[in-house]
Amino acid sequence: MGCTSLPSFIQMSSATHSSFSEKLRNPQKKSQIVIPTTTRETHTTISWSFSSQCKALHKSVPLAASLAILLWSTPAHAGFMSGISGIEAIPGPQLPQIDFLKQLNEENQKKYAENDERIKSSPLMKELLEKSKLNKEKNRKEIENKYCIRGAEWGVGDCSTAGMSPDEREKFIAMLKQKAGEE
Structure with missing residues (x-):
């Protein structure tokens, strides 16, 4: 991936801009970049190659974006359907009733109730x-x-x-x- 343009958040003076356009033509040549600091009189000079600047920029932008998302994200909520009851609240379809199984179940329940009562009263x-x-x-x-x-x-x-x-x-x-x- 070549570094053809700089992001808009890097502000350059006209001298620095010409230095960058020269670097685009000749990326192996080292240059000096003057970056203004907080006071008007002092300037910081950084000397490095343009290709290392591109590599650093390509590595730092995703890191900065990740940190921004991590630090400024809103707290997690129950989801976009948090007010809606889940699928378990919807009744399922009515299954066909088999008379034989229904009668067998009723007889077994009656036997269980009689046995429980007999055991409790023993x-x-x-x-x-x-x-x-x-x-x-x-x-x-x-x-x-x-x-x-x-x-x-x-x-x-x-x-x-x-x-x-x-x-x-x-x-x-x-x-x-x-x-x-x-x-």
Whole structure:
């Protein structure tokens, strides 16, 4: 790819412009480009070959465009159809009903309901449910006692021993452990 023209964002003085037109005729010759800086008196001189300028320009323009898109893009939204419900909201076509399968399904549902009711009312299931409730309460108490003892030892929580003397603290922790059945 040859570099035949410069982008419009590069502003050149007339001396610089003639230097560039000379470079177009003879690209291998090195030249000096005078670029004005912020003050009027000082100028910066850059010496490089025209072909390296074209290469640098061809590499920097896509990079600058990419950075501009990345930095100035708007935040992502749900999409251009964000207010429209998806295809899953549209009901599908009504499938043909097969009487044999429909009747078989109703019979199976009736059997399942009868079996569930029979199992729930059995004496064994009632006994197991009662044991489960009792175990749940017992386990809750054990966990509560364990955390109370730990809080007393560490001096935090509801069972904190922060304001007690060392003797009172030891007696309180021993009483909690006895109550919990650890000693």
